[in-house]
Amino acid sequence: MHPEWRRICDEYMQATSYAPEEMDEGWKDRTYDRANRPETYLTYPDAAVRIELGKPDFPDAPSLWSVLEGRRSKRNFLDQPMTLNQLNVLLWATQGVTADMGDYQLRTSPSAGALYPLETYLIVNNVQGLERGLYHLDVRGWALEGLRLEDLRDAGTEALLDQEMCRHSGVNFVWTGVIERCRAKYYERTYRYLWWDSGHVAENLALAATALGLGCTCMGAWYDGLMHELLGIDGVEHVSLLTATVGTIAGEDWLTDRRAPPKDVPS
Ligand SMILES: Cc1cc2nc3c(=O)[nH]c(=O)nc-3n(C[C@H](O)[C@H](O)[C@H](O)COP(=O)(O)O)c2cc1C
Numbered sequence: 001m002h003p004e005w006r007r008i009c010d011e012y013m014q015a016t017s018y019a020p021e022e023m024d025e026g027w028k029d030r031t032y033d034r035a036n037r038p039e040t041y042l043t044y045p046d047a048a049v050r051i052e053l054g055k056p057d058f059p060d061a062p063s064l065w066s067v068l069e070g071r072r073s074k075r076n077f078l079d080q081p082m083t084l085n086q087l088n089v090l091l092w093a094t095q096g097v098t099a100d101m102g103d104y105q106l107r108t109s110p111s112a113g114a115l116y117p118l119e120t121y122l123i124v125n126n127v128q129g130l131e132r133g134l135y136h137l138d139v140r141g142w143a144l145e146g147l148r149l150e151d152l153r154d155a156g157t158e159a160l161l162d163q164e165m166c167r168h169s170g171v172n173f174v175w176t177g178v179i180e181r182c183r184a185k186y187y188e189r190t191y192r193y194l195w196w197d198s199g200h201v202a203e204n205l206a207l208a209a210t211a212l213g214l215g216c217t218c219m220g221a222w223y224d225g226l227m228h229e230l231l232g233i234d235g236v237e238h239v240s241l242l243t244a245t246v247g248t249i250a251g252e253d254w255l256t257d258r259r260a261p262p263k264d265v266p267s
Pocket residue numbers: 071072073074163217218219220221222266267
């Protein structure tokens with residue numbers, strides 16, 4: 001625990017609160033220039049491999065109401081592979097482009113100011129047709145860019161605060177934020193917006209995973225430094241925001257067969 005946790009929390013909230021009496025003065029200099037906004041799409045042209053995803057094949061799904069009722073954080077993964085199409089459906093549910101507004105595109109998940117500051121990285125453990133390793137989602141090209149093609153089950157689980165289920169999942173999602181995309185408009189409230197955006201994306205993932213009969217747990221516990229190193233991002237202008245783990249599960253058995261983490265982690 002940080003010895004000054006209370007002060008840090010309070011200062012951030014106070015410094016980034018809006019108050020009616022400050023709005024006129026504070027907002028007159030806010031001239032967000034959409035035409036000259038920071039680049040929305042990150043790609044890795046030098047990626048070791050590029051997997052074109054194409055349009056996902058959407059299976060029949062349960063009703064939204066039963067998906068909402070059935071969503072649970074499930075951790076008892078089976079070490080059995082997910083299909084690439086299942087992963088594609090999950091990616092589409094979180095970041096699929098669903099409307100073209102001309103100079104920007106809208107997606108399945110909302111984003112404050114339509115700024116889309118998030119990036120999606122995958123630590124792939126067990127997905128048919130994909131080598132194990134680290135991938136990045138090229139949203140505009142709808143492709144996976146393989147950045148490290150090696151078994152990252154140990155390194156990934158370690159970075160995810162040694163949460164053991166992450167070793168047995170099909171894939172671990174890591175959402176990151178490119179700060180400037182959001183800061184250019186939201187200034188001091190940037191981090192709030194980044195976290196709000198990532199929460200929406202994570203819930204879309206949870207619901208889509210439920211609809212597919214997969215297990216999914218959203219995770220706030222990871223080692224920032226280790227994760228940034230693993231992803232190859234600087235941890236200052238481009239930071240990790242939220243993570244989730246997804247895999248095949250043991251039927252309805254999850255209540256009695258939760259794969260416990262090896263040590264007490266914050267949940
Ligand atoms: C932002 C967030 C962070 C979480 N972090 C973790 C985590 O690091 N590890 C974990 O096992 N569960 C984590 N959880 C899952 C919660 O423990 C879980 O949602 C809660 O116990 C309620 O259970 P339910 O999701 O099955 O309804 C997290 C959930 C959220 C929304």
